[in-house]
Amino acid sequence: xxxxxxxxxxxxxxxxxxxxxxxxxxxxxxxxxxxxxxxxxxxxxxxxxxxxxxxxxxxxxxxxxxxxxxxxxxxxxxxxxxxxxxxxxxxxxxxxxxxxxxxxxxxxxxxxxxxxxxxxxxxxxxxxxxxxxxxxxxxxxxxxxxxxxxxxxxxxxxxxxxxxxxxxxxxxxxxxxxxxxxxxxxxxxxxxxxxxxxxxxxxxxxxxxxxxxxxxxxxxxxxxxxxxxxxxxxxxxxxxxxxxxxxxxxxxxxxxxxxxxxxxxxxxxxxxxxxxxxxxxxxxxxxxxxxxxxxxxxxxxxxxxxxxxxxxxxxxxxxxxxxxxxxxxxxxxxxxxxxxxxxxxxxxxxxxxxxxxxxxxxxxxxxxxxxxxxxxxxxxxxxxxxxxxxxxxxxxxxxxxxxxxxxxxxxxxxxxxxxxxxxxxxxxxxxxxxxxxxxxxxxxxxxxxxxxxxxxxxxxxxxxxxxxxxxxxxxxxxxxxxxxxxxxxxxxxxxxxxxxxxxxxxxxxxxxxxxxxxxxxxxxxxxxxxxxxxxxxxxxxxxxxxxxxxxxxxxxxxxxxxxxxxxxxxxxxxxxxxxxxxxxxxxxxxxxxxxxxxxxxxxxxxxxxxxxxxxxxxxxxxxxxxxxxxxxxxxxxxxxxxxxxxxxxxxxxx
Numbered sequence: 001x002x003x004x005x006x007x008x009x010x011x012x013x014x015x016x017x018x019x020x021x022x023x024x025x026x027x028x029x030x031x032x033x034x035x036x037x038x039x040x041x042x043x044x045x046x047x048x049x050x051x052x053x054x055x056x057x058x059x060x061x062x063x064x065x066x067x068x069x070x071x072x073x074x075x076x077x078x079x080x081x082x083x084x085x086x087x088x089x090x091x092x093x094x095x096x097x098x099x100x101x102x103x104x105x106x107x108x109x110x111x112x113x114x115x116x117x118x119x120x121x122x123x124x125x126x127x128x129x130x131x132x133x134x135x136x137x138x139x140x141x142x143x144x145x146x147x148x149x150x151x152x153x154x155x156x157x158x159x160x161x162x163x164x165x166x167x168x169x170x171x172x173x174x175x176x177x178x179x180x181x182x183x184x185x186x187x188x189x190x191x192x193x194x195x196x197x198x199x200x201x202x203x204x205x206x207x208x209x210x211x212x213x214x215x216x217x218x219x220x221x222x223x224x225x226x227x228x229x230x231x232x233x234x235x236x237x238x239x240x241x242x243x244x245x246x247x248x249x250x251x252x253x254x255x256x257x258x259x260x261x262x263x264x265x266x267x268x269x270x271x272x273x274x275x276x277x278x279x280x281x282x283x284x285x286x287x288x289x290x291x292x293x294x295x296x297x298x299x300x301x302x303x304x305x306x307x308x309x310x311x312x313x314x315x316x317x318x319x320x321x322x323x324x325x326x327x328x329x330x331x332x333x334x335x336x337x338x339x340x341x342x343x344x345x346x347x348x349x350x351x352x353x354x355x356x357x358x359x360x361x362x363x364x365x366x367x368x369x370x371x372x373x374x375x376x377x378x379x380x381x382x383x384x385x386x387x388x389x390x391x392x393x394x395x396x397x398x399x400x401x402x403x404x405x406x407x408x409x410x411x412x413x414x415x416x417x418x419x420x421x422x423x424x425x426x427x428x429x430x431x432x433x434x435x436x437x438x439x440x441x442x443x444x445x446x447x448x449x450x451x452x453x454x455x456x457x458x459x460x461x462x463x464x465x466x467x468x469x470x471x472x473x474x475x476x477x478x479x480x481x482x483x484x485x486x487x488x489x490x491x492x493x494x495x496x497x498x499x500x501x502x503x504x505x506x507x508x509x510x511x512x513x514x515x516x517x518x519x520x521x522x523x524x525x526x527x528x529x530x531x532x533x534x535x536x537x538x539x540x541x542x543x544x545x546x547x548x549x550x551x552x553x554x555x556x557x558x559x560x561x562x563x564x565x566x567x568x569x570x571x572x573x574x575x576x577x578x579x580x581x582x583x584x585x586x587x588x589x590x591x592x593x594x595x596x597x598x599x600x601x602x603x604x605x606x607x608x609x610x611x612x613x614x615x616x617x618x619x620x621x622x623x624x625x626x627x628x629x630x631x632x633x634x635x636x637x638x639x640x641x642x643x644x645x646x647x648x649x650x651x652x653x654x
Contacts (some may be wrong), residue, residue: 090525120216121216122216122217123149124213129155134211141188142189181199183196199215240293247308254363264322267324267362268374268410270359271359273355278503292311296317318374337356358391359379359382360380424442426480426648428652429634437648438491439524440648446459478517480495482518484524511548523553528558556577557579578610
């Protein structure tokens with residue numbers, strides 16, 4: 001039998017197929033193999049796939065492959081088969097393509113020629129999704145060679161990132177004879193995910209039956225990733241990668257809808273970092289940015305999965321807490337956050353502690369929309385700041401009046417310098433021994449068309465908070481140096497310097513430049529600072545104070561005795577003057593304790609060789625008591641209120 005089979009194999013037939021008694025294919029000529037590949041390489045001569053494509057022409061042979069047995073969608077066979085029995089137990093089939101298959105194949109071949117050189121990836125499959133053709137662009141884009149792709153299913157690029165519904169819609173569309181267009185998330189041969197803008201179109205024969213599918217695809221990975229980056233940038237803060245205001249609005253809107261549905265509450269927390277501006281000015285913006293990244297990470301860690309933390313800008317953060325039943329739920333989250341910020345942050349210069357001032361507004365009690373909730377949480381945050389920071393405050397309707405006034409004032413402060421709304425008055429420094437004015441303290445005043453004369457008690461803290469204190473103080477120094485320097489009598493000029501001004505990296509340069517521009521004698525200039533600046537005891541503080549003294553500038557400690565009152569900094573720094581706070585002077589003639597404190601301060605200053613200035617002298621009795629302490633330099637309404645320099649000069653002949 002083997003010899004006979006060998007004889008049969010030597011017969012050169014276009015498409016011959018040998019099948020044994022069990023209907024197993026034992027041999028096929030090359031043309032037959034090619035034809036079998038088109039129909040899915042059946043395992044037996046009469047399996048479902050084979051019967052769907054082959055119609056036997058001689059019914060007497062016993063083969064039952066008929067048109068009626070074909071699966072749904074295949075109405076006519078693709079091949080005719082003529083067969084005979086050259087050997088016992090074997091059947092030799094001669095396959096002929098029908099005209100239908102020949103026409104379809106010719107159409108595909110013509111299409112293949114047209115797309116071989118196309119820049120887009122082209123893939124042609126049969127009606128069952130088996131790949132019959134790919135062009136070079138497909139090979140280049142996917143990494144699959146022609147040999148690797150032909151004969152495989154069209155899903156070899158499937159990344160697994162599309163849903164079952166996506167593919168159901170695809171097949172529903174193409175089987176209806178319509179093109180399907182979408183962006184596919186596919187996977188290359190090397191495993192990389194890429195994006196294709198693909199159109200899959202069905203091909204019909206003359207009878208309207210679908211014989212093939214053609215897909216054309218363009219690699220749009222770069223475009224999709226750019227769109228993703230732009231979408232991310234539009235919704236997320238660049239520095240911290242937290243949601244920005246735009247995404248926050250959407251998140252809060254959805255949270256409110258869920259709260260309405262479930263009869264729950266939403267809390268909006270407005271967070272501002274305490275003393276961040278000082279850190280930023282002292283360590284630089286790069287260090288400040290790194291700190292903000294750490295802060296954002298710690299805020300995220302302290303929240304539940306359903307909550308949102310966003311950054312508005314600067315050191316302002318917004319938290320949206322969902323699924324709350326009352327204020328106690330909110331308070332629990334706030335306390336957890338406050339506790340987490342008790343741990344230091346590690347930066348290049350060492351450890352830093354940053355407090356949180358938290359304002360809280362609740363839906364639906366304090367507002368029904370984002371703008372209202374934000375405004376009320378902001379007002380509550382300012383209340384927390386006013387309470388000393390590192391605390392929280394719930395919004396109360398009673399806050400609105402004063403806080404909104406402060407917001408209006410802060411808005412008006414921007415541009416006040418340019419509009420010329422600031423002016424100076426001068427508090428005289430009097431030597432009580434002869435009643436002569438020996439110096440003046442320059443004080444800033446603000447008058448506006450809308451708000452009238454605004455108290456320094458209100459606008460100075462606002463200047464400190466928004467950073468405008470720096471340019472405002474430089475303006476004060478230039479104006480005061482020029483005016484006092486032009487007087488006939490040389491007077492000492494005292495100017496208050498805020499901590500923010502003192503820590504500014506250009507502070508020393510600015511002072512030197514103003515002295516040169518105005519020609520003012522530095523030995524007559526006295527810069528007044530609070531104890532809070534000096535107790536920092538940092539390298540920058542020491543170096544700045546030393547540089548000022550080298551310029552010949554006098555240094556005074558204002559309001560001594562009300563703060564830290566550390567003797568160590570008095571010995572360490574080259575100070576020239578101590579000013580006794582008015583709170584002690586006010587009771588110096590009636591309170592033994594106040595008199596004892598004032599006496600201790602004066603004696604301490606004298607022992608260190610410092611001048612002593614008593615502030616707030618309003619009565620003759622206070623004047624007498626201070627004189628008894630040996631303190632003769634005084635300020636207060638007993639001598640004069642702060643006056644414009646021309647009025648002061650006329651009154652005191654300076």
